[in-house]
Amino acid sequence: MKTNINHILGKAWLGLAALALPLASCSDWDDHYDPSTGDGGAKTTLWQAISSEADLSNFAHVLQGCGYDRNLSGSQTYTVFALTNDGLSAEQADSLVSAYKEQKNQGVRDNDNTVIRQFVQNHMSLFTQPVSSLTNDTLTLLNGKIAPVTQTAINKQEFITANALHSNGVLFTIGKKLDYFPNIFEYLGIDSRIDSAYNFINSYSRYEFNEAASVPGGINEDGQTVYLDSVSVLSNSLFSSYGNINSEDSTYWMLVPTNDQWSRLVSEYHDYFDYANTVNKRDSMQEANTRLAILRGTLFSRTVNPDRSFADSAVSTQANSYQVRKYMDLEPYDIFYRPFDAGGIFDGTIDAECSNGHVRIAPNFNVPKEKTFFQTVKVEAENVSRQDTLIDASQPLTVHQVTSDNPFYDKISSNSFVSVIAENTSTNPNHFPVAAVQYSIPNLLSNVGYDIYVVFAPQWAYNQYIPEEDLLPNRFRCMLYYTNKDNRQLNRRLDLKTNDPLKVDTVQVASDMKFPACSYGLAQPNVKLRIMSQVSQSQTSKFSTDFHIDCIIFKPHEN
Structure with a gap:
């Protein structure tokens, strides 16, 4: 059974379920990329072109309501896939702007605002990237998503107009929105059936300053570097130990219990992690380790599990390699044999396809604890x-x-x-x-x-x-x-x-x-x-x- 992601996304016709990530400051986009020189001498900016076109008025309303009129007026070059009014009604545009402002008032940073990430950034990319008769490639959108592009279409949406060059980029028009395809981590926060797992994983999320990606602008009076563009990136300690389910560059399967199964397992595992009263932060350790025990053995890299071997055994990201198991005489924990057979870990699960793999939703969670944390x-x-x-x-x-x-x-x-x-x-x-x-x-x-x-x-x-x-x-x-x-x-x-x-x-x-x-x-x-x-x-x-x-x-x- 497959789940229709666009149906789950819900509000208006776009997924506006706000992913409640921790807050961190970051400047607006700055003009620190090299501008394209292949614009044919056009004198108008992308924003001037979009805002002056009557059939793009609803799209322009969303861009301006989210502050992207400033981005498209600068020297930074973009490729924009603008929706005509046939593909975006005035009512839908108003709903998007309202949703953006609501999240903004709640303190959600722009790059985590679902209107920005799932709509605005989903219809543009960096740099001037025109198409030709030879184009048959993929394009990285501004939100990091990968979209197939040809001479006539992007992500199977036909171009109405193409290759309109302007002083800071190139403009295309399309008649239907580009579907937003969430990655595994994003999907966990969208599907209300499994958001217990998301809420726990997301509690480890932090934004960290990325010096290499930031643009220095000089030294202040205290001898500290002042940045024109301070870039912060999402960091989550669980990603490094379980798998980077927020990355578009890797492919995973993740087995996730439904909320009722999550509650059942928390109740069952809780007493296994009852620490002495003298242990520092013993309550926090009990709560965390109970839930980490549920997640253990649930993530599978498709690089390690190609199709031919996956049906026979599913090797989770926490499994020790064969060489380590043999050398240390260890049991094969976090490895599950015949996973698709009756009673196997994927038996009875519901499949949801994501941009970087699949989520397998488990109404009956079949991962035996004896194969994960309940170890000899x-x-x-x-x-x-x-x-x-x-x-x-x-x-x-x-x-x-x-x-x-x-x-x-x-x-x-x-x-x-x-x-x-x-x-x-x-x-x-x-x-x-x-x-x-x-x-x-x-x-x-x-x-x-x-x-x-x-x-x-x-x-x-x-x-x-x-x-x-x-x-x-x-x-x-x-x-x-x-x-x-x-x-x-x-x-x-x-x-x-x-x-x-x-x-x-x-x-x-x-x-x-x-x-x-x-x-x-x-x-x-x-x-x-x-x-x-x-x-x-x-x-x-x-x-x-x-x-x-x-x-x-x-x-x-x-x-």
Whole structure:
């Protein structure tokens, strides 16, 4: 099913749904581009030509009402595609001017004013660009949109007159408006069915001064540069991490839940991001991360997903590459197989075509959280930054690399593990060392049941010639340390366990362990797991006092 964008745009016959972007100052257009020299000696400006033509009076009314009579009276050159009165009635022109003034009074800057962007700038481009019998190209309009142009038409609208050269550009006339084709970001703000997603994404929008695109005009008395034209550009931090859905130069698909689905997901995900009361801006973090979790895995670059592969798997912009996944032994998060099949992420979605791709509207949001943010957390034992405490063991821990000719190659995470070698580190020469190592566990969700595993590597993974009778199991216990919502330290002593020293042994040490405070995205994790030897001096003939640890796994599950 396809959605008719022009129908959604609504007011008058043009989309005037104001995109509520943050405000920033920017000067009017200045005459800082080189004027064309191919105007055939015409002495009238574009504005003089348009305003003196009776059949363009309604178009002229809109231009003057929006302040563009000044633009078209200067030395900056433009190409204008002016609507005749047959294509723009006096009533429609009045509606456009009223809408422009209404947004202006609300503080909307001109380049964000929908009348300017969707109508005025949609009917002109920079520089003098006449057509000829050889013309079969595209033209970048003043709002950044790309329009196909031939000798006789632009965007399939036939020219009534063409190539009328004037002192500051060239004038064409057309009998029907040029349709405005929103990009994905703009479309989110136009379609009221999905504006919950837009409102959240747009909350990250800022306008930033662009020095390279601005025109300096001198130095003031304080030694600061004064700009004749200060250009500000839209910046949104989510664009860099998810995808630049505001760009006309890239092509994306975006899967967006309807507002009721958005509300359902916010309610479902909210308790996963319940931070301790001592965390700075904990409420803001909870609100933001809940909604970022919904958006995760919903944007797809068509450069990465060509037609041939898209039907088999949809790789989102946040997915790790195959090389990274293989090297770090990661699961294929943010990748969705058979996306168009029944139950797939695109199943039952409504398609809306945009200037830079497609929005897929999801009345039933089929993105499984287990494939995006609801992830298994794995800590590699050799990761020094996660080694929190070492007791009665030689330092640093010995790291072993599994060679490609070893039978355990590719059976151990990242093909590396550590040996925790018991060592008397006290001043008492008679002390029997009981080795322990403690790891900090990052990015855990709150109010989620985790099954916890310690994965042990066999010594054969680094030395295949150790006699089997010399390989002894470990007898160990784990302790969990974590904090509650008030940042009070809690702990839990877990059951005694042993492992099989002849294989890569994944030992479950806890099940359905829930943590009251989330640590997702925090620099300092609030959960730690200590692995402690439970071998006495009299038991050394049956159990090893040394550990060989591959990794620690916290696997989430629903109740």
